[in-house]
Structures are given as C-alpha cells and as structure tokens.
Amino acid sequence: MSRAVRVRSPRELRAERRRRGHRCWDHLLAAPLWPLHGANLGTLLRTCDAVGACIAVPRFSWVPEALARGNTLRRPACVHWTGDPLGWLAARRADGDRILGVELAEGAVRLADLPMARSRTVMVLGHEQTGIPPEALDLLDQVVEIPMIGTGASLNVAVAGSLVLYKLAGMS
Numbered sequence: 001m002s003r004a005v006r007v008r009s010p011r012e013l014r015a016e017r018r019r020r021g022h023r024c025w026d027h028l029l030a031a032p033l034w035p036l037h038g039a040n041l042g043t044l045l046r047t048c049d050a051v052g053a054c055i056a057v058p059r060f061s062w063v064p065e066a067l068a069r070g071n072t073l074r075r076p077a078c079v080h081w082t083g084d085p086l087g088w089l090a091a092r093r094a095d096g097d098r099i100l101g102v103e104l105a106e107g108a109v110r111l112a113d114l115p116m117a118r119s120r121t122v123m124v125l126g127h128e129q130t131g132i133p134p135e136a137l138d139l140l141d142q143v144v145e146i147p148m149i150g151t152g153a154s155l156n157v158a159v160a161g162s163l164v165l166y167k168l169a170g171m172s
C-alpha cells in the first residue's frame with residue numbers, strides 16, 4: 001500500500017459522532033422478533049445506532065436485561081417493544097410499512113440488488129435455529145438473501161441483519 005494510513009484516535013472519532021442519541025426516526029426498524037441469544041441483540045443494537053435505525057423486540061423476560069448488557073453505547077438506541085410478534089408485524093403492515101424479511105428463501109432478492117429504503121421499512125430477522133416462522137412469511141412484502149459460497153449453511157443473525165441494515169440505510 002503506497003498511501004500512509006493513520007488510524008483515527010478515539011478522541012477524533014468522538015468528535016465526529018453525535019453528542020446525543022438520535023431520536024426515534026421510525027423509518028428503519030431492525031426486528032429480531034424471535035430472539036434466542038442476548039449477545040446478538042447487543043450487536044444489532046450497535047449497528048442500529050450506527051445507521052440511525054431502531055430495534056424492535058418482544059419483551060421476553062430476559063430481553064431488557066440482554067439489551068442493557070449489550071448496550072455499550074454512550075446513549076441508548078431506540079427500542080420498540082412489540083408484544084406478540086405476529087400481531088405487531090400485521091399492525092405495522094396495515095399502517096403501510098414495507099415488511100422486508102431477511103432469509104435464505106426461494107424468490108429472494110440478492111443483497112447486491114437491494115436498493116436503499118425509500119419508505120418506512122421493517123427488517124425482519126428469523127429465529128437463530130429455525131429461521132422466520134411459516135406464519136410470518138405471509139406478512140412479508142419482500143425477502144432478501146445474502147449469497148454465500150462457503151460450507152456454512154447460514155450467517156450469524158446479527159451479521160446478516162447488520163449487512164442488510166447498511167444496504168437499507170444507503171451507507172454501503
């Protein structure tokens with residue numbers, strides 16, 4: 001590499017970032033609606049903060065604590081509590097939101113072909129072991145798949161969600 005690279009210091013990075021957490025923009029929501037591992041929620045929360053998205057999660061007994069533990073941000077990101085995931089999804093759809101599933105599915109658009117979100121979008125992530133449940137598939141307007149060429153069957157759910165969030169936010 002001919003160009004000198006200098007890593008930016010924590011102080012420089014802090015100066016570039018917002019002083020306050022962004023308010024709820026409600027235009028892009030990451031929805032891990034069937035969460036299993038708390039660590040993935042913390043990872044997604046950081047990506048939501050980075051791209052200006054909200055996170056939508058059911059208030060399972062362990063979820064508030066998992067989010068608090070995973071929140072290493074200076075200011076907490078915006079959390080929407082969903083209650084029953086299917087009922088919440090149906091209500092958001094009835095309100096006119098675009099419901100985008102992130103899943104390995106037939107008929108899915110490839111990540112490279114996914115345009116940035118131009119209307120309010122809910123990005124639905126599946127259960128870590130069983131994916132998006134069949135009864136939720138009917139509520140999806142579109143599905144996006146991240147192509148893979150390795151031996152693994154799927155990506156970690158927080159990694160998959162983060163890649164799609166960057167695309168939807170128009171930041172990649």
Ligand SMILES: C[S@@+](CC[C@H](N)C(=O)[O-])C[C@H]1O[C@@H](n2cnc3c(N)ncnc32)[C@H](O)[C@@H]1O
Pocket residue numbers: 102103104124125126127128129130131132144145146147148154155156157158160161
């Ligand atoms: C570990 S995967 C579940 C695997 C799989 N659907 C199943 O039933 O075995 C958990 C979630 O991560 C997301 N995911 C993982 N890899 C993905 C990929 N390559 N493309 C799209 N979504 C992916 C999906 O939301 C999926 O439901």
